[in-house]
Amino acid sequence: MGLSSRSAVAIHALTMLGRWKERSLTSAEIAASLESNPVLVRRILGSLRDADLVLSTEGRNGGWSLARAPREITLYDAFAAVEAGPVLSRHPHPPSGECEVGRNIQALLEVEFRDAERAMEARLGRTTIAHLVQRVLDIERDLALPR
Amino acid sequence: MGLSSRSAVAIHALTMLGRWKERSLTSAEIAASLESNPVLVRRILGSLRDADLVLSTEGRNGGWSLARAPREITLYDAFAAVEAGPVLSRHPHPPSGECEVGRNIQALLEVEFRDAERAMEARLGRTTIAHLVQRVLDIERDLALPR
DNA sequence: CAAACCGCAACTAGTTTGGTTGCAATTTGC
């Protein structure tokens, strides 16, 4: 698995905050759902707060909530907030300028890789937290039906 | 930078093999262009050979060449040959089944992430080694012009 | 004032990455 799982954790947390947006959730509650650890969750929520996607309040009864409506937060927003650097990594160091291919390939590859990354990001940008919350509610409702 | 730079190295090597497809290149020649190391290059070319993109011959005058025409090899082919596993990584371990979000998010996220990865791969699949070789030749020709 | 929170730094174990070393096997020119 390529990148870190921070995006998955961030989207999971945002979906919880969207699902229970009438109250605030603690990092411990979110960590319980992730079978993880409150500190880890706070690290990621911290990045989301830096990106103005969530708000935190300190002290007793503190916790986390969405900074905007769930339909105004896309999976790309979450991804961009927690994942640093390009997805496809470039040459470890610049190639040789002596070689006809070496001295041109970096710029050519940059265009291709950036376009490919943008295609992925565009797809992530088409789904919002509201979509995921709705799908969770739909599945849970169907399960609750008698038959 | 997220993934490894193996894709960049693989595409660089394939472009060299396409540029000089009348002869075979040694791992040392390719390593020189990458300012890297023949063993590292052979490791990556080995994966490309496993994917039937290149051929190697042993012994004196041995080396590497393309197994198909440059226009029949896409950047996605190179990417798929050397990069293992998904680009966007999933939950580090399954979330809690106790939580309404936890027990549904994995499947929902899987769909989103797979679609996003496919969008990226589709974009990589639209450029071939022949395209890159042609662009290298075009740039070099322009540079050679008097004015 | 104590309990329930967040914030943050330091630390750990495990994995991955890019790179290196050493050596065996293969082919070929002389």
Place this chain on the structure above:
DNA sequence: GCAAATTGCAACCAAACTAGTTGCGGTTTG
């Protein structure tokens, strides 16, 4: 037939990154 030029492959290595943990200080509130 032998030496040189190659690939093939395993064993390392240091640095970086990942997920997770511990410890502690600061803030809010019942």
